[in-house]
Amino acid sequence: MKTSNSSISRAQIGTFIKSSSVHVIEILGLTSLNFGVLDAEHAPLDRSTLDLLMLAGRAASWPLIVRIPNTAASTILSVLDIGAAGLLVPHVDSAHQARSVVEKARYRGGERGFSSSPRAARYGTLNMQQCLNAADNTLIIAQIESEAAVESIEDILAVDGIDGIFIGRADLALSFGLDDPKHALITRVTESAMERARSAGKIAGIAVGNIEERDTYAALGANWIVVGSDQSLLRQAAQAAASSQVV
Template sequence: MVPPAAFRHRFNDREPLLGSFVKTPTSHSIEILGLLGFDFVVIDEEHAPFDRVTIDHCLLAARAAGAAGIVRVAEPTPAKLLAVLDDGASGVLVPHVSSVAKANAIVSACRYRGGARGFSNSPRAGDYGGLSMWDHVAAQDDSVTVIAMIEDPKALDVIDDIVAVEGLDGFFVGRGDLSVALGAPSPDAPQVRAATEKIASAAAIVGKPVCVMVGSVAETATFRPLGVSAFIVSSDQGFMRQAAAKVAADFREIKTTGAKATHEQK
């Protein structure tokens, strides 16, 4: 099992990291991704049908498979953030961080020292009471990774101030939401590229890492020169769809070829 603090340290050191979104509310895809060597998975509560019990099971699967379990919360309330952290999440991915006030509120909800996270060492994060009060506080403040999603045009106006918020570990560029908000034809459009470069440049100045989602490993080469170090490649559903689509296409080709051969024999 990967030590709890390992992901945060690797992320903050800007080590190249590979992850994927998990959209299917089951532990099995997480185990597969972890066993294949993915560094982290993002359990997507925002856009997939996850409840707290399912998230709890999925975080256990991530630990078992040696992958960091990050949760994209549906909303950044203190209760929601506390729930996933108590259940043992390695970190949180928080949507629509568009102001310094929101960034500070998220950090406060996720940190003990200097913050206002509600205390309990009885859940998984505290080894079910196995860690003393202050050992638990120290371990969580050292290991919990807080990643802000920058995906609103108004966030770009104050990006230098957002990235400077102490306690934010890094940033995810939400190219999909930015594309829609900017009226861009695709995430590869020039205005989205410019926004990505602006976010990455601001993060680099304060020495913080940046993560983006890409459709393939080949696409990572586009972002590495910008200093992007963490990559979310597709999702469990995306991988299944791609593999299934190829099988279906191959079968149609075989069926067509077979039917043609049978016709010619006649």
């Protein structure tokens, strides 16, 4: 499918961060990428590391979302307290799970413990009402990674506080008994899920491995696209440089 420049310009483009270097954050913050996603699910990023990377993101004026490793209240609290721009939540299979995450991320009507001391409260310089308002606007995106999630997708999208969905094609394929995230069935399910997200006026997100896939899914309506990671971008650029050597 041919992609128009407008479909790309309408989409927010980011990448996963899997390394613990603050310099990577500084450098990527100088690009035109709209955001980064600190991958605490699949990369060795503990709370102290996330805190340093978040500080680098603030210095670079580059928004950082955290893909959390679990949905424990303490995990969500710590990630938001250090100043994450939002949460990418793996394996949300039902509206009940989605609602539980929102409650843990909210002060008003939720379970999040309040403190004016962390970075999210600007170290005591925001008053309580400002902190509560900021928490109400925290970005929360649910990952759709199972057949059960696909069946519940409209209910998940309807949860107040869920800003959109993010398709995890690899785990989705496993859920359907497949070993290929690009299988025709997964592609159909992905396109249908994104269409339903757009119809609900919410984020239709996806992870892709390269620019060609980015353009393909932008043309299909994806509006929040994570292209590879700091690791893959480095590896691909290095390999391209090595392959271009003049003999």
